[in-house]
Amino acid sequence: MKPNSVTSYEIGGWVAEAEAWWEATPVSPTVYAHLAAIRAFVDGRLTAREFEVIYLNIFKYDPHPHEDSVAMPLERLFAEVDAFVADPALRAEVGGSDEETLRQVARETLAGF
DSSP, X not given: OOTTOOOEEEETTEEEEOOOTTTSOOSOGGGHHHHHHHHHHHTTSSOHHHHHHHHHHHHHHOOOOOOHHHHHHHHXXXXXXXXXXXXXXXXXXXXXXXXXXXXXXXXXXXXXX
8 A cells, every 4th residue: 555545534434445536646746736726626626716826826836847748738727727817897808718618628637637
């Protein structure tokens, strides 16, 4: 068993067998912050505004170079986050992405890992 492996856990008397998502994701641990934020947004635990603030900071301050196969999807998502406009009136005026478009691109990014 790996040191951080999750093979079973108990919740209210129920035992669930599971593998931690990071064990099934064949990427460098330096990408985990990106993936954790993306997963939280896709799962609905973050609003688009919260995700925007968090992801822009993760992306901006990530000191690690990534291989193209990792960097390209993260950069595509970064561009979509940058294009996100929360205010519908402003979005109608200047263009940009809405929350559902951003969430869809985040889903696609996560599915690629």
